[in-house]
Amino acid sequence: MARTLTDDQGIKRYLVNLKVNGDTHTVMVKGNALLVNVLREELDLTGTKKGCELGDCGSCTVLLDGKPVNSCLVLAVEAEGSEITTIEGVARNENLDKLQESFVNNAAIQCGYCTPGMVLSAKALLTRNPHPSETEVREAISGNLCRCTGYVNIVKAVLAAAEQE
Amino acid sequence: MSQEYAVIGKSVPRNDGWDKVTGKAKYTGDLKFPNLLVGKILTSPHAHARILSIDTSEAEKLPGVKAVITHEDVPSVKYGISPARWDENIFCIDKVRFVGDKVAAVAAVDEETVYKALKLIKVEYEVLPAVFDPFEAMREDAPLVQEEYPRNINTEIHQNFGDVDKAFAEAYYVRTDRFKGQRTYQSPIEPHSAISHWDRDKLTIYSSTQSPHYFQYYIAREFGLPMGSVRVLKTHIGGGFGGKLEPTGLEFAGAALSKLTGRPVRMFYDRHDMFAHNRGRHAQFMELKTGVDKDGKILAVHANFVMDGGAYTSLGVASAYYAGALLTIPYEFDNYKFDMFRVNTNLPACGAQRGHGHPQPRFAFESHLDNIAQELGIDPVEIRLRNARKSQTTTLNEFKVETCALTEALEKARDLSNWREKKGKLTSGRGIGIGVGSFVSGAGYPIYRTDLPQASAVIKVNEDGSEVTLYSGSVDIGQGSDTVLCQMAAEAMGYLYEKIRIVSADTELAPHDFGAYASRQTLMSGAAVKQAGEEVKAQLLEISAPGMGVTAEELDCREGIIFVKANPEISRTFGEVAREFFVKKGPLVGRGVYHVPKLGGKFKGAAVGTSPAYSFAAQIAEVNIDEETGEVKIEEVWDVHDCGKVINPALLHAQVHGAFYMGMGESVWEQVLFDDKGRIINANLAEYRLPTALDMPRFHSDLVDTIDPNGPWGVKEVGEGATTPVMGCISNAITDAIGVRINSLPLSYEKVWRAIQERKKNKSGE
Known part of the structure; x- marks a missing residue:
């Protein structure tokens, strides 16, 4: 359990070690701090988007030990001890992941607000199932809402990336 | 060079793709500024109520709260995106007109404090009878949502072309059907947000906006500022679809809070606030009567419509006209009657959705x-x-x-x-x-009456000719206009798409453009960009002609190479000539402007459509x-x-x-x-x-x-x-x-x- 400190108003704060994209960050958070807010505000990883804060839209998707989760539904204290991957951790230096490249090349991006979450959900899918069917792709991203693309080119991009395996 | 065009007509990858797919792209809510405060609006829990009193004293005492404002602290000038019907205030003065109407706002050091402070504002209401159905709202005894619209009729249209009655009488078959459309909401995935910073005599607002121009115009008007003192810009936008076309309480209240505190203030809507702010599609009640001949050729149409406008006008005057005006386009017929009532109700205001x-x-x-x-x-x-x-x-x-x-x-x-x-x-x-x-x-016409051009553009070639920057007031809300306009600029100049950067949607850095609505940018912004590109190209050909032993008319430029049309072997690079131009004449700049020719008839409402x-x-x-x-x-x-x-x-x-x-x-x-x-x-x-x-x-x-x-x-x-x-x-x-x-x-x-x-x-x- 994380070490705690109680401030002079009696509010308990937790010392949490978050392993994000391979680096460990030590942050002091309240018990109700959401992972999405800690990533965005404390660590400045604003690639993780906030679209609804209800777990409906999937814009805040991150990988927790490889599994996609809505980071608006995860407490920061719960994430201690897990490997967290955000969109900033997907590309290696200037080299895009093949999924990212496929999104760019297949016109799968419009406003881009859902894109980080989409890429991470698709990445989790391809890790566990390198050759998914179209239906499996649609199921895997069905928790990520996109208002621009009708998902047509997103599905195409994920399938094209899988082809490269 | 067999193909007609070098750059347009090609599916080049969008120029913001890399930033968006790596998470680097910053949207308004991602921006950080030193000393930034967070602000939020308190809204009405009642659909229709008189405001008896507002007590902000408890909220003000909460540690971390920097300002609490109501209608008493802001200008009372009415605003709205439709100039014919300005009917909104920054905060309600006498009464609230729908659940979600704006009552007060708070700025504080963090989100949690803001929410706590909102709960401490005490508003005393006298609840009034409310009306939610447009047909009930039109009855003589219905409560009035806005005092100035009798029977709550916000917009009334009666147009008559040809002789509908005669055509119906002569028709082989006449049919009447009634249809109903529902209220929908744009639901962009990015919630609205705005960061306002009133720094001495300059107000800067980063906003998730489809039109920095209209925001600048209305915000300057509200606060009595010259337009030049208001800068509106956007970073990336997470979709709009019509829902981010008009300034919201976030910009108005944020500006007022920033002026009061001297600090930048970030305001935001959550998902529920977005639905309440709305400006989505009107629910329409549509009766259609059509007469045809025995072959099914349409002879006459009568469209008799009612739309639920919600509490305010928003862009609804135009919505009402569009509903009937565009019915005449896909099919040819000669007789048409269009009747429309747009009616106010105690529901969120409707506007322009895709x-x-x-x-x-x-x-x-x-x-x-x-x-x-x-x-x-x-x-x-x-x-x-x-x-x-x-x-x-x-x-x-x-x-x-x-x-x-x-x-x-x-x-x-x-x-x-x-x-x-x-x-x-x-x-x-x-x-x-x-x-x-x-x-x-x-x-064909801008939203408010003005002789400003629809669009303009400036292209500046870098001093050594190795890069080019396009400046356009157009707005990429995800549709890809930044990419398409750079393709157009490259084609017009004879340059390379990959070497063009764009500065867009910033009222200070980019020249005027009305923005992303009415599907206008590819044609209108594009026309201005094309002209600017052609001006750059003409200057380059002019200066390089003597050295190449020909006249400018004998030259062309394509994909960064200036060449003699009759003998393409004789060529110079765009960069080399651009550098020469700068050394001899100074900055190489091209300008473009687009005015719509005068369009349409003379009848009332003829401009819409x-x-x-x-x-x-x-x-x-x-x-x-x-x-x-x-x-x-x-x-x-x-x-x-x-x-x-x-x-x-x-x-x-x-x-x-x-x-x-x-x-x-x-x-x-x-x-x-x-x-x-x-x-x-x-x-x-x-x-x-x-x-x-x-x-x-x-x-x-x-x-x-x-x-x-x-x-x-x-x-x-x-x-x-x-x-x-x-x-x-x-x-x-x-x-x-x-x-x-x-x-x-x-x-x-x-x-x-x-x-x-x-x-x-x-x-x-x-």
Whole structure:
């Protein structure tokens, strides 16, 4: 359990070690701090988007030990001890992941607000199932809402990336 | 160099793709500033109530709170995006008019403190009777939402062209149908946000806006500032679809809070706030009466509509006019009557959603036309072919249509979908239907009266010619205008797309443009960019001609190489000549400006619906209905578009996909619902029911070619027009599948199931 400190108003704060994209960050958070807010505000990883804060839209998707989760539904204290991957951790230096490249090349991006979450959900899918069917792709991203693309080119991009395996 | 164009017509990757796919792209809510405060608006819990008192003292005492403001602390000048009906205040003064109306605002050090402070503001209300139904609102004894609109009639339209009564009397068949459209909301995935910083005499606002210009204009007016003292800009925008076109309380209250505190203030809407702010699609009640001859040729139409406008005008005057004005475009007929009442109710204000005012009337008309076709025993594709508009025609309400390939689009959609093999021959529960659509490529007139040009652009070539920057006031809200305009600039200059950067949507750094609405930017912003590019090119050819031993007329420039047209071996690079230009003459700059020629007739409302060019589309859908549950599965869709010269095919088809998707959602699932107190009961994306990847059918987007002389290189629009055929198309497919017409949107599983039960009952009773 994380070490705690109680401030002079009696509010308990937790010392949490978050392993994000391979680096460990030590942050002091309240018990109700959401992972999405800690990533965005404390660590400045604003690639993780906030679209609804209800777990409906999937814009805040991150990988927790490889599994996609809505980071608006995860407490920061719960994430201690897990490997967290955000969109900033997907590309290696200037080299895009093949999924990212496929999104760019297949016109799968419009406003881009859902894109980080989409890429991470698709990445989790391809890790566990390198050759998914179209239906499996649609199921895997069905928790990520996109208002621009009708998902047509997103599905195409994920399938094209899988082809490269 | 065999191809006609070097850069346009190619699916180059979008220039913001890298930033968006890596998470580097910053949206307004991602920005950080030193000393930033967080602000939020307190809204009304009542649909209609008099404000008796507001006590902010407890909120002000809360540690961390920096300012609490009400109507007493801000200008009381009324504003609104429709100049004819300014009816909104930054904060309500005497009464609130819907659940969600703006009452007060707080700025504090963090979000948690803001929410706590909002709860400490005490507002005493006297609850008034409220009205939620436009027909009830028009009764003499109904409560008035806005005192200045008797019977709550916000906009009243009566237009009459030709002789409708005579044509009905002479018609072979006259039919009346009534349809109902529902209230929907744009639901961009990025919530609205704005960061305002009033620093001495300069107000800077970063906003998730579709139009920095209109924001600048209205914010400057509200606070009595010269426009130059207000800078509005955006970073990336997470979708708009019409919902981010007008300034909101976030900008007005944020500016006031920033002035008071001297610190930047970040204001934001949560998902519920977005639904309450709304400005989405109006619910329309549509009665259509049409007379045809025995071949199904349309002789006369009477459109008699009522729309629920909600509490304020928003862009609703235009929505009301658009609802009727655009019905005359896809089909040719000579007699037309259009009556419309836009009525205020105690619900969130409605405005312009993708396809502005037109998709629901289009749904009604396409459904109505299918009913007529069925009665006359004419194939639905055939009746549309018989009525389809042709190029170089003028509509009865005086819109000049230079190019129209609707006939070709209908034929192509029919053939691609194998319509002839399917219509009337599908197995039980399956159906096929068709709808057409069209839209303006930019509105002929700006939203407020002004002689400003529609668009302008500046291109600056870097001193060594190795890069070029395009400055445009246009706004990329995700549709890809930054990419398309850079392609256009490269083509016009004879340069490379990859070497062009764009500075757009910033009232200080970029020259004027009205922004992203009415599907205007490819044509209008594009025209200005083309001119700016051509000016750069002309200057380069001019300066390099003497050294190349020819005149400028004998030279051309393409993909960064200036060459003698008769002998391309003789060439110089763009960069080398650009550098020479800078050394000899200073900055190499090209300028462009686009004014719409005067368009339209002289009758009241004649301006709405005018445009330099119109897009056309034919769309066919195949559906499968579960007769036991009413579940609608849209299986496959073929969309064929006439949208002029295509600058970027990949982005263009992506627009069609998204426009269809939004129309599909509105056809079957989406609807904003209220309880009997005017409170939204499904203000979230799950229960409002945005379609997911599992709902989208197999989709084919195809084109027919036109080159419209009124657009740069012949372009027309695609982004909004592609939403217009969808609801009618799906409605006709569902009707084909179940054998019964459902006259109200959305065509939900429940309504489909009930219609099937009704049909079975009637059949067994026969």
